[in-house]
Amino acid sequence: MHTTDIQRCEIRPGYLVEWTLHPRTVETAAALPEDSRPPAYVQESHVRTARSVREDGLFVPTWSGAAFDIPGPVDTGALQEALRAWTLRHETLRSGFRWVGDEMRRFTLDADAVALHREDVGDFADAATLTRYLEDRFDVAADALGWPNFIYTAVVREDGASVYMAFDHSNVDAYSIYRIPAEIHGLYETALAGRALEPTPLASYVDFCAIERTDADRIDDTHAIVARWREFVAQCEGRLPNFPVDLGLDPEGPLPTQKLMREMLVDDADAGAFEAYCRPYGGSLVGVLAATALLVHEIGGEQVYRTVVPFHTRVKSQWLDSVGWYVGGAPIDIPVAQAPDFDSALKMVRAELRKNKPLSRMPLARVLRLLGTDFRPTSPDLYSIVSFVDTRGIPGSDRWQEMKAYALMRVSYGDQVCAWVTRFHDGLQFASRYPDTEVAYKNMRLYAEGLRELIVSVAREAAVRR
Helix, strand or coil, X not given: CEEECHHHCCCCCEEEEEEEECHHHHHHHHCCCCECCCCCHHHHHHHHHHHHHHHCCCCCCCCEEEEEEEECCCCHHHHHHHHHHHHHHCHHHHEEEEEECCEEEEEECCHHHCCEEEEEEEEECCHHHHHHHHHHHHHHHCCCCCCCCEEEEEEEECCEEEEEEEECHHHCCHHHHHHXXXXXXXXHHHHHCCCCCCCCCCCCHHHHHHHHHHHHCCCCCCCHHHHHHHHHHHHCCCCCCCCCCCCCCCCCCCCCEEEEEEEEEEEHHHHHHHHHHHHHHCCHHHHHHHHHHHHHHHHHCCCCEEEEEEEECCCCHXXXXXXXXXXXXXXXXXXXXXXXXXXXXXXXXXXXXXXXXXXXXXXXXXXXXXXXXXXXXXXXXXXXXXXXXXXCCXXXXXXXXXXXXXXXXXXXXXXXXXXXEEEECCEEEEEEEEECCHHHHHHHHHHHHHHHHHHHHHHHHHHHHC
């Protein structure tokens, strides 16, 4: 389920069908009373950032999605049943926000109020035209400032159908997206067999939001977590860190468009050897961050690599199957100029992660409020990231190639770099959104190629050690 944009996920012509929440469902939602469970801090920050950027006159789509095939001929009625049942499993999809003054208040539909509306859009004979239509449609239907903020589609052909689903980020994270193909396949096969679908609700992200926010609101500006972030932000000159290489940005210019860079770094054998080498230090995440620290020092002369490392917050097993945005961040400082080799960098990263990973359970948006820093977001990304995810244990991951499954990201505008190194069964993939400048392209190519070379050299060393 490699990460890509909608232009590169093998879209083929066919007959397009769309499903959104039924107008009656939307009308019911408009009259709902307030749900006492508040938004998560990460949801509120995301929506407020979208609003701030929109007020500056720029529409910045930020949806995520999933693409996968279902063998045919496909029964679209059974597929609709599967999509509705899946929607009912995950409470966040029937929960939204409305503004009351300057406060975001939640509303949540009862499961029995949820119905899907089918729209037969029609035949598309040209893949490029269909791709443009889907991207434009998803931009509107999965908008952070609207509700509903997700859409399901299927491109139906005689030999099967390709399903494309898009969600505003407030509803999903990478793990949520990765779980979709197998879940929908299972529900569709049940519906196709004529068996009743029992949409047993899974643990609710809406409940998690309330628990996490209650815990976060217990700390004040004297807490040790806030003190660590205060120190980190001060070291970053009052900001959260960007990727520390020259990106060719004009500080006075408009928010730049972004490009996507994506490629396989190494195959399964080299990925496994790299993982084995890094295991005594904590595994591939530590290895990727250590490699990044060395490379940004080499490319940009950075003496200390500072970044915010994303971690999932599904710390209790009850949340593992739940759709939601279960992500926090931890700050790390790697004095890479003092690392003479890769092993030294590994030790530095391991020590920093051990010390700071617990900070990821405290929402950064809460910490920023307590710091009193007046962040008025002008970009959809508050900081740059380098993320690592191992997908091999996710249900159905061994069938992703057969399903032609992809994780979709929308690439639009932004002045930050977001990079994802992902372990799949066939190796390690690199994907990144970066500002569309010649300088950024040059330096991101140096980074990606340097990452590949370092991983391969470490893998070879691991083989020698065995």
